[in-house]
Amino acid sequence: MKKTGVGEFEExxxxxxxxxxxxxxxxxxxxxxxxxxxxSLYISGIHTTLYRMEEKGLVKSTLGExxxxxxxxxxxxxxVTSFGLKSLSQIKQTRNALWADIPMGILQSINKS
Amino acid sequence: MKETPPKLVDWFLSKLPNARIQEMIDDLNDDHQDxxxxxxxxxxxxxxxxxxxxxxxxxxxxxxxxxxxxxxxSLFSHIKFGSRSILKYKFYHSLNVASLALGFCCFTIVYxxxxxxxxxxxxxxxxxxxxxxxxxxxxxxxxxxxxVLPALLKNDLPEIESFTRLGSGQVEIFESNEDNTISIxxxxxxxxxxxxxxxxxxxxxxxxxxxxxxxxxxxxxLKLWDNIEEAIGKEIGLKAYGxxxxxxxxxxxxxxxxxxSFSVDMVSAMNLDMKIGxxxxxxxxxxxxxxxxxxxxxxxxxxxxxxxxxxxxxxKHTENKNHLEAKYVFRTIDDxxxxxxxxxxxxxxxxxxxxLIFQIVALVILILAVANYINISTAITLKRIxxxxxxxxxxATGRSILGQQITESMIxxxxxLSLSALILVITINWIQDFIGFQLVFEESxxxxxxxxxxxxxxxxxxVGSIYPALLLSRxxxxxxxxxxxxxxxxxxxxxxxxxxxxxxxxxFLIVGTFTFLKQLNFINELHNKSEMSQVxxxxxxxxxxxxIIKKKLQTIPEVQRLSLTTLAxxxxxxxxxxxxxxxxxxxxxxxxxxxxFLDLMGFKIADGQNFFTDDRxxxxxxxxxxxxxxxxxxxxxxxxxxxxxxxxxxxxxxxVNDFPxxxxxxxxxxxxxxQKTASDYLGNKLSKVILELSTDDMNGSIAKIExxxxxxxxxxxFDIEFMEDKIDQIYVDELKMGKLFSGLTTIAIIIAxxxxxxxxxxxxxxxxxxxxxxxxxxxxxxxxxxxxxxQIWIVLIVALFIAFPLSYYFLEEWLTSFVYxxxxxxxxxxxxxxxFVIVISITVxxxxxxxxxxxxxxxxxxx
Numbered sequence: 001m002k003k004t005g006v007g008e009f010e011e012x013x014x015x016x017x018x019x020x021x022x023x024x025x026x027x028x029x030x031x032x033x034x035x036x037x038x039x040s041l042y043i044s045g046i047h048t049t050l051y052r053m054e055e056k057g058l059v060k061s062t063l064g065e066x067x068x069x070x071x072x073x074x075x076x077x078x079x080v081t082s083f084g085l086k087s088l089s090q091i092k093q094t095r096n097a098l099w100a101d102i103p104m105g106i107l108q109s110i111n112k113s
Numbered sequence: 114m115k116e117t118p119p120k121l122v123d124w125f126l127s128k129l130p131n132a133r134i135q136e137m138i139d140d141l142n143d144d145h146q147d148x149x150x151x152x153x154x155x156x157x158x159x160x161x162x163x164x165x166x167x168x169x170x171x172x173x174x175x176x177x178x179x180x181x182x183x184x185x186x187s188l189f190s191h192i193k194f195g196s197r198s199i200l201k202y203k204f205y206h207s208l209n210v211a212s213l214a215l216g217f218c219c220f221t222i223v224y225x226x227x228x229x230x231x232x233x234x235x236x237x238x239x240x241x242x243x244x245x246x247x248x249x250x251x252x253x254x255x256x257x258x259x260x261v262l263p264a265l266l267k268n269d270l271p272e273i274e275s276f277t278r279l280g281s282g283q284v285e286i287f288e289s290n291e292d293n294t295i296s297i298x299x300x301x302x303x304x305x306x307x308x309x310x311x312x313x314x315x316x317x318x319x320x321x322x323x324x325x326x327x328x329x330x331x332x333x334x335l336k337l338w339d340n341i342e343e344a345i346g347k348e349i350g351l352k353a354y355g356x357x358x359x360x361x362x363x364x365x366x367x368x369x370x371x372x373x374s375f376s377v378d379m380v381s382a383m384n385l386d387m388k389i390g391x392x393x394x395x396x397x398x399x400x401x402x403x404x405x406x407x408x409x410x411x412x413x414x415x416x417x418x419x420x421x422x423x424x425x426x427x428x429k430h431t432e433n434k435n436h437l438e439a440k441y442v443f444r445t446i447d448d449x450x451x452x453x454x455x456x457x458x459x460x461x462x463x464x465x466x467x468x469l470i471f472q473i474v475a476l477v478i479l480i481l482a483v484a485n486y487i488n489i490s491t492a493i494t495l496k497r498i499x500x501x502x503x504x505x506x507x508x509a510t511g512r513s514i515l516g517q518q519i520t521e522s523m524i525x526x527x528x529x530l531s532l533s534a535l536i537l538v539i540t541i542n543w544i545q546d547f548i549g550f551q552l553v554f555e556e557s558x559x560x561x562x563x564x565x566x567x568x569x570x571x572x573x574x575x576v577g578s579i580y581p582a583l584l585l586s587r588x589x590x591x592x593x594x595x596x597x598x599x600x601x602x603x604x605x606x607x608x609x610x611x612x613x614x615x616x617x618x619x620x621f622l623i624v625g626t627f628t629f630l631k632q633l634n635f636i637n638e639l640h641n642k643s644e645m646s647q648v649x650x651x652x653x654x655x656x657x658x659x660x661i662i663k664k665k666l667q668t669i670p671e672v673q674r675l676s677l678t679t680l681a682x683x684x685x686x687x688x689x690x691x692x693x694x695x696x697x698x699x700x701x702x703x704x705x706x707x708x709x710f711l712d713l714m715g716f717k718i719a720d721g722q723n724f725f726t727d728d729r730x731x732x733x734x735x736x737x738x739x740x741x742x743x744x745x746x747x748x749x750x751x752x753x754x755x756x757x758x759x760x761x762x763x764x765x766x767x768x769v770n771d772f773p774x775x776x777x778x779x780x781x782x783x784x785x786x787x788q789k790t791a792s793d794y795l796g797n798k799l800s801k802v803i804l805e806l807s808t809d810d811m812n813g814s815i816a817k818i819e820x821x822x823x824x825x826x827x828x829x830x831f832d833i834e835f836m837e838d839k840i841d842q843i844y845v846d847e848l849k850m851g852k853l854f855s856g857l858t859t860i861a862i863i864i865a866x867x868x869x870x871x872x873x874x875x876x877x878x879x880x881x882x883x884x885x886x887x888x889x890x891x892x893x894x895x896x897x898x899x900x901x902x903x904q905i906w907i908v909l910i911v912a913l914f915i916a917f918p919l920s921y922y923f924l925e926e927w928l929t930s931f932v933y934x935x936x937x938x939x940x941x942x943x944x945x946x947x948x949f950v951i952v953i954s955i956t957v958x959x960x961x962x963x964x965x966x967x968x969x970x971x972x973x974x975x976x
Contacts, residue, residue, distance in 0.1 A: 026140045027147075042160065043144040044167035047137045051171060076136055 216482025317364030
């Protein structure tokens with residue numbers, strides 16, 4: 001497997017950005033990850049991760065249109081770059097391959113629990 | 114209401130000059146608003162601060178102040194030079210580290226306890242909605258209300274969601290074998306108790322009202338059975354009030370969290386339909402039962418206005434003035450847990466005033482340590498002006514010198530932090546045992562505390578180092594060439610000011626401690642504690658053999674005096690019997706004593722006389738104390754006869770000075786002292802023998818007494834106590850507080866004297882040359898001493914002028930909380946003054962002696 005350099009939390013954030021499509025800004029990403037994983041996150045953690053991933057080239061950001069919600073302040077929207085998408089698909093492939101090779105007995109006990 | 118985030122942090126963040134970071138901060142503020150709605154304010158705020166810290170780190174990453182390589186290099190060189198200079202002035206710096214470490218340590222310990230106490234019960238989701246109803250009378254607060262009141266209020270007031278009446282107390286339970294009992298805290302309550310106090314059921318069902326059912330906590334159940342499933346359906350016996358009751362276990366509850374101010378070992382149903390004379394109780398009944406009552410009110414209820422509505426509501430149900438004119442009050446758990454006067458056993462309370470005093474003392478000690486640090490590091494800085502001047506010539510910028518200073522202060526900060534952490538780790542268990550309070554924190558709070566515990570001391574050190582650092586970095590080279598460096602007037606003014614602050618604080622603490630000890634001493638005097646060193650008390654049921662044991666014990670040569678009574682002063686001493694008569698206002702306590710008691714205990718007769726020992730003695734003679742004498746309705750009680758019990762008219766033959774039997778925080782109660790002959794009628798059996806011994810071999814004498822005792826009472830255990838211990842037990846809390854207070858004061862004095870010592874050493878050092886010249890010109894030792902110490906004496910006088918009136922004011926305020934109190938006298942102040950003069954003189958003279966012993970030619974030749 002090629003090393004993608006995407007950590008577990010980064011993967012979650014990347015996937016959430018994909019799920020949110022064109023509406024991915026920091027607060028919303030935080031909510032999404034929180035509801036999906038049911039853990040309590042820090043907004044600073046999201047920002048740090050987003051900034052790091054932007055440096056790595058996994059995501060890119062643009063300033064969105066102003067709206068009334070935040071007193072007319074513009075939101076920074078994040079999208080996954082093609083490199084990011086490629087990394088995600090690589091991770092998925094690796095995982096799928098691993099899942100496919102799990103023996104039947106173990107797979108059944110995983111499904112049960 | 115829109116809550117604002119912590120202002121200081123917000124201001125700091127708004128100063129970060131980066132558009133991207135500002136965007137993130139906007140997000141952060143939005144997030145904070147959300148969090149405020151979702152979680153407690155404290156949690157949201159701590160989350161905010163944590164986020165702010167992380168964003169500041171991110172800011173450093175986005176916009177580094179200097180490149181990584183430069184930063185690494187300059188940090189390295191700063192640390193290198195810093196350690197070098199610290200090693201050079203290691204004496205002063207070790208004073209610094211020691212005083213800072215002591216200061217941090219005291220501060221951290223005290224605040225850990227304070228925070229732990231305030232965090233108690235935070236697991237309750239609606240802590241502020243749980244309230245207890247009570248009434249306020251002219252002199253105290255009654256924590257219980259008429260048992261029928263809660264149900265009426267629940268019907269009439271929509272703000273009340275649910276209620277439970279409650280009682281608690283220590284009982285003994287056993288499963289089948291009566292000898293194998295365990296002692297637990299039993300709570301008598303209604304089923305709603307479980308919801309209100311959020312006690313979770315692990316197994317089984319809740320109790321049903323008025324039943325013989327009980328719930329045990331997991332912990333209690335495991336003491337009786339191997340696993341909790343076994344407990345369900347079992348019958349247990351409960352010993353209380355001299356009887357045994359049978360209860361069925363119907364459920365097992367989760368243990369109450371350790372950080373709660375109440376503990377639930379066992380809950381059983383309260384019997385509520387009490388009928389008296391076949392009638393159900395109501396507000397109009399002749400008899401009433403008082404219970405403490407807890408309510409759960411709706412969120413956002415104004416408790417004062419709710420309590421104000423109660424008398425109006427009750428008009429429908431009763432005309433009894435006692436109910437209508439009472440002043441009702443609701444108390445939250447937080448109110449109760451900081452006020453021992455209104456806690457009633459179920460919720461354990463600490464002394465709020467003591468907590469406040471310790472907080473102030475801890476803060477003051479920290480200020481003292483920081484003042485010390487600023488003072489000494491400024492002194493060192495001034496010594497290093499020459500070094501800074503040379504650095505300047507070599508091309509160092511002000512910023513790099515500043516950086517150098519800050520790095521140094523960080524090294525000092527980290528060193529003292531580690532030292533204080535070490536002290537803390539070593540002593541914390543011992544301190545917890547001593548105070549009798551376990552530190553328990555939730556995980557989230559603990560993390561914050563650890564971060565704060567590291568950041569806060571470092572920040573304090575940093576703040577403390579700003580002044581000397583600025584002094585050094587702003588220093589201009591021309592000042593150096595002009596020789597204006599060692600005694601810059603501005604710095605000496607600031608140092609003098611700090612010294613005054615230190616002296617004032619130390620004075621305040623010394624005076625405070627002395628007054629505290631004086632009050633304790635005063636209390637012991639009222640108890641005649643000094644005469645009690647050889648006084649013993651034997652507890653037991655003396656019964657009809659009382660004369661026999663008296664004679665037997667009198668034959669033991671070591672026994673000087675002895676007295677058979679129902680009374681021996683102690684923390685639990687109270688009369689089991691009260692009498693009310695028409696001749697006195699209110700009822701009074703009754704004790705039985707004999708003619709030796711007053712003499713033995715050292716209490717004096719104010720008027721009249723003690724019981725007769727010859728044939729003038731009459732069974733109806735009694736003594737009363739002054740408090741009772743004051744409540745007589747007509748005339749003077751001496752030699753008067755009163756109907757107290759039955760047909761007998763008792764005659765007051767003497768009035769005794771008020772003497773304390775329990776804590777002196779309460780007023781001595783009106784009391785009458787009867788003779789043994791009255792005991793049959795009063796049902797107040799002689800239960801104590803008080804003995805005064807005169808012996809060098811205490812154990813041997815006690816063995817002799819025990820031998821006699823077991824001969825007369827073979828079936829009774831020999832239960833003996835020392836009177837001194839009994840008196841100390843009354844004031845366990847006060848004695849502990851006294852010890853803690855003296856401990857903290859000692860630390861404060863150590864810190865202050867380290868400061869004085871360091872500063873004097875410094876002054877002597879910079880003045881060695883001057884001293885040399887003066888010696889050459891023929892100055893004597895006393896001239897030199899006065900030259901060096903004049904300033905310190907002035908500082909001392911100014912500090913005393915500030916501290917004496919302030920301490921007088923605050924201590925006077927504190928002493929008013931005692932019913933029996935000592936006075937703040939001049940001798941305390943004189944003693945403080947003298948001890949200061951002695952400490953300063955010793956330090957000064959040792960230093961001056963050193964300075965003047967130097968050979969002037971050596972001193973003047975250098976350079």
